[in-house]
Amino acid sequence: MFLLNRGKAIVLSCASNSQASYYTTAKRLDENYTHFGYKTVKTEEKAGKVLDVFSSVASKYDMMNDVMSGGLHRLWKDRMIQKLNPDNKAVLLDCAGGTGDIAFRFVNYVERRHSQFTDHPNVTVCDINNDMLEVGKSRALERGVSLNWVCSNAEELPFPDQSFTCYTIAFGIRNCTNISKVLQEAYRVLRPGGRFVCLEFSHVSNPILSKIYDTYSFQVIPVMGEVIAGDWNSYQYLVESIRKFPAADEFKQMISNVGFKVVAYEPLTFGTCAIHSGFRLK
């Protein structure tokens, strides 16, 4: 009975999605409008919608990550920190890092390799959504790690110029309304020699794997979201936002345009995601 009700919910939400998209595609895309998944929404509203999405997924965020990626997201994040290779003098700003995955990995990496320092490395976690930060804070308490937690929009960071040596953003930049602004802010807060590292979903190049990936994304993930977290729409938005994000080369160009040098990307898992990296050298 329970499953039948769930099934009804799935069918109904499918129907409402398709209806909603029919009405919204009629609006023309200009600077007042932007994409929110496959929907078109007003630019001012996108941040609020993203906030709602993450508020609703915050409690089950980590578990859903494991389920959707089959645990692969841990390897991706490990690879990201390994690429960054911080030492005990690095100061990290982790944006869109609500639940603290990257921040904790950073701390572990530095502690394991550079045992000379006594305090925890200086790490600031920034997120637009307070609920995600709360999840992160409770995890930090469990591990006995002390970090700085700041709630702010990545497009307008409340930090002075040149105050960090590492800037990371993992699976967050596609949710931002204005990616160039985020990149400009990243450039502003980094010190000369600082490194920008971005882990984000990317486009699978192989056409066969791409078909499999699309099927998995659109048929399996929202269903999992509904069954496990009771939230079809958020996970529908998630897979749509991945498709809307620019391809790796285009994103690399955007990073270079802002002023970063030695920009390169490393695709992971057949292009499912990619780690982009750039340096501020002046």
Add this chain to the structure above:
Amino acid sequence: MLKTFVRRVVLPKVYVQDVARPLNTVSSKSWNLQKTAVPPVCSPCARKTVLTWNIRQYSMNNDSSDEQQSATGDTFTSKNESNSHKNSDQAEGTTDQKDNTQDEFHADNADDTVDIKTKILDNALDFVHEYKWSRKAISSGAEAAGLAGVSEGIFEGGGEDLVLHFVRQSNIRLQHFMKESVKRQDEEGEKMKSSEFIRKAIEFRLRLIVPYMDNWSDAMGVLLRPNVLPKSAEELAMMVDDIWFYAGDKSSDFSWYTKRGMLAKLYGSTQLFMLMDQSPDFKDTWEFLDRRLDDIKNIAEISQSISTTGDAMFQAAFSSATILKNILGFPDRKR
């Protein structure tokens, strides 16, 4: 492990031709490391730390005496082989027909991070004593240059890039030294013998290693890694070609290859000897170098005499057969 290999396997072969010496372990306290006076690399050249391999096109119009001077600046282009460098096509397109002033061929390289990369690696060389040829040395160098330590991520090879940078820089310094030496020779009108010139060049090049002698065996090991070996082999080949070029080699037959191969072997063996040398100011190494050069000179004479002797012996061995053949009336094919 490399030190053991060098000591046990490679060096005994080197010692065979010499008086047997006790193999002492290298102890850094016994070194009297002084930074030998090294001429600074000119700042435009310092930005470009790799020479590309251009086929030297000797102009048909140039005299043999002019060749060295005209070819010194023209047929070289240089670029930095950084990972993000994309202008290889531009740089390789230059020929010696173009009037290549210093600024022109340096402007070929549009990679604007070359200066900073060179600065970081130059500073990193100061930390090699502490951290050896590693990413830590590069990040300390970056901090000394005023950049954040994480910028060592620019160099994907890490310590390998540092070693290669040092090798390239040393080769550029050698090139400047040789250019100047040739210029001085031309001004004074005295022409040095090529063996003398080679000896001076190799001594100069090996002295550049002296400040890093503590860690040089590590560096040699790094240069032998399979991903680095193509680049280090290329560097060695270019260096050896440079030395022969400035020494006045104009060969266009197979001896072009034999000369360079032999010089590469000479340089390698002298470098290995120098690793273990503890005499004051490496006097023994220079004597070793002199002996090897004498050997090489002798080889040329010996090989000549071997071929004539062999010919004569062959004729003597078959003399009775030749006589019989003539008696029986079988004529010689050669007329």
